[in-house]
Amino acid sequence: ILSKGELQVSDKERHTQLEQMFRDIATIVADKCVNPETKRPYTVILIERAMKDIHYSVKPNKSTKQQALEVIRQLKETMQIERAHMRLRFILPAKEGKKLKEKLKPLIKVTESEDFQEQLEMVCLIDPGCFREIDELIRSETKGKGSLEVLSLKDVEEGDEKLE
Numbered sequence: 001i002l003s004k005g006e007l008q009v010s011d012k013e014r015h016t017q018l019e020q021m022f023r024d025i026a027t028i029v030a031d032k033c034v035n036p037e038t039k040r041p042y043t044v045i046l047i048e049r050a051m052k053d054i055h056y057s058v059k060p061n062k063s064t065k066q067q068a069l070e071v072i073r074q075l076k077e078t079m080q081i082e083r084a085h086m087r088l089r090f091i092l093p094a095k096e097g098k099k100l101k102e103k104l105k106p107l108i109k110v111t112e113s114e115d116f117q118e119q120l121e122m123v124c125l126i127d128p129g130c131f132r133e134i135d136e137l138i139r140s141e142t143k144g145k146g147s148l149e150v151l152s153l154k155d156v157e158e159g160d161e162k163l164e
Contacts, residue, residue: 014060022056025064026048030042032068032084032128034082035080036082085128088124088151090121091119091147092120092142096142100138103141108125108126109127
């Protein structure tokens, strides 16, 4: 082991490890995604079943987070699934506000509220994949005067569904 650097892993151990990774990936997907129609989260068991349906095989040398993002892409083809949106609030100085608003428009999914007095204050929902881009845009355009605040990492409906 010391000279070659390899440790023998039994078949059962390897199988258990892969099963654990499979569950971890399903948990990450369930945590990050919602049904786009109801905005409700999916259960881990449902995600696991869907992963088995698309015959997803775990890659032991890739991180579970990378694989979870891959699984989301693959599941979009077979079921109604979407990453839960992030809720953000920007506060931008009036001068840069109008200019920046136009640049941010394509990245914003839903604008919830907008207030333009001395400064532009906006609460909106975005796709989590766009966060870094939006953050850099606000930093570079306002030279540190604008602020970006994450109100919630995922916008989901909680509680019981009401049937009529």
